[in-house]
Amino acid sequence: AQSVTQPDIHITVSEGASLELRCNYSYGATPYLFWYVQSPGQGLQLLLKYFSGDTLVQGIKGFEAEFKRSQSSFNLRKPSVHWSDAAEYFCAVGAGTSYDKVIFGPGTSLSVIP
């Protein structure tokens, strides 16, 4: 069965520092991978997605993610974090016969110290 793990429940970084959020997936076929962000009290917003091609994908808000098939990972990165990046981040993998279902990881909560 498909699954997504995010090893870090909570991360705290200083404003201006770099950020890497980890994501590992389990899926038999070629995965479709996503990162979403959820600000407090809000719904989720798509940050970026990977289907094929270049393994380094760019997203909104200055985020990027790298797909590594050998490690079954899709880690999210940002070179310099802003206080407004404090939120919950979810990694997800497309599943189902037509990838029309998405399985979400448990999320990583990011706090930013001014």
Next chain:
Amino acid sequence: NAGVTQTPKFQVLKTGQSMTLQCAQDMNHNSMYWYRQDPGMGLRLIYYSASEGTTDKGEVPNGYNVSRLNKREFSLRLESAAPSQTSVYFCASSATGKSGYTFGSGTRLTVV
């Protein structure tokens, strides 16, 4: 640009009461989904509708029913609410599985 609209935003129910959560999207998306979000568990799929006229169970369908009323609307019904159904419920839609989801702002449901 409304996107995905959920109503109500907040609801308190007594155990055994019933209610319907409404969801509508104005993006002409084929697929719609209902998820529940609980602390430390991420989002879990309750039901989804890959296209108008079809619905399928997700990971946690027990205690829920859904109706895909038309292409725009996808409702979630709790027939007899239980405290275990206290959660935040999100509706989402997508054009295709590859396109990613657009989420509503959620319904916070408390069952006492």
